[in-house]
């Protein structure tokens with residue numbers, strides 16, 4: 284299935300536990316100073332799948348993720364529709380959006396320190412976050428935190444809870460950021476360049492972890508990355524963005540081997556020969572290498 288621009292996929296694809304974006308527009312400013320960032324995006328992000336989001340710098344990948352999480356900067360003028368499990372998110376009050384943000388829909392970033400407070404122990408931030416959303420007891424929250432740290436393969440979760448972010452390596456910190464994102468059982472996880480700041484062996488571990496979380500927990504994952512090689516090894520479908528539009532979206536195999544849009548073709552042609560050879564093979568390396 285290749286969905287090119289202009290084809291609506293929202294009517295056919297399942298959206299239970301996932302997100303259906305249609306006609307999403309985003310702009311900043313007014314009149315002459317108006318800047319259009321997203322120009323009518325249609326994208327279905329199904330549960331239990333990794334949806335890869337590729338495209339040049341400035342094409343709007345991060346803004347799309349932030350829009351889904353309700354985390355856009357002030358002054359953002361958003362139009363169209365973002366439906367999560369049958370609920371329209373655009374236009375929700377801050378109070379209602381807070382029920383989804385960080386709970387049902389979570390986001391992790393390139394720099395894990397962006398998701399974690401430097402002055403708080405891991406325990407404080409994982410637990411406070413959970414208690415805020417769930418109203419759980421401290422004890423129940425701590426149990427959940429230990430469980431999530433174990434799930435993302437952080438060694439010695441009990442000791443980890445007592446530490447501060449600076450006491451971990453980048454790879455371990457990204458695992459902790461993922462654990463934090465998982466605390467409230469999100470249905471949707473947006474991972475914006477989650478491995479770009481990490482070295483190659485650590486990257487493979489984090490990517491395998493994302494695949495496992497998607498498969499085992501049925502989470503809808505959006506994986507934003509510049510690396511088409513990574514995308515083709517890990518994503519189920521690949522959406523290609525350019526200048527605020529999705530120019531192509533389809534099964535990863537089809538997008539890589541038979542791209543429909545000239546821009547996608549140029550991205551694939553620009554890959555080094557060795558990378559093209561490794562496309563469509565699973566990311567190698569141990570999940571716990573970090």
Ligand SMILES: Nc1ncnc2c1ncn2[C@@H]1O[C@H](COP(=O)(O)OP(=O)(O)OP(=O)(O)O)[C@@H](O)[C@H]1O
Pocket residue numbers: 311318320338339340341342343344345346347356
């Ligand atoms: N606060 C803001 N106000 C206005 N425009 C912004 C703001 N933040 C980003 N932009 C613009 O939005 C556009 C899309 O940016 P976005 O960060 O989504 O791109 P991206 O595809 O994630 O790029 P990259 O691959 O470099 O991360 C860019 O033109 C950027 O300059």
Ligand SMILES: [Mg+2]
Pocket residue numbers: 344345346475
């Ligand atoms: Mg970005």
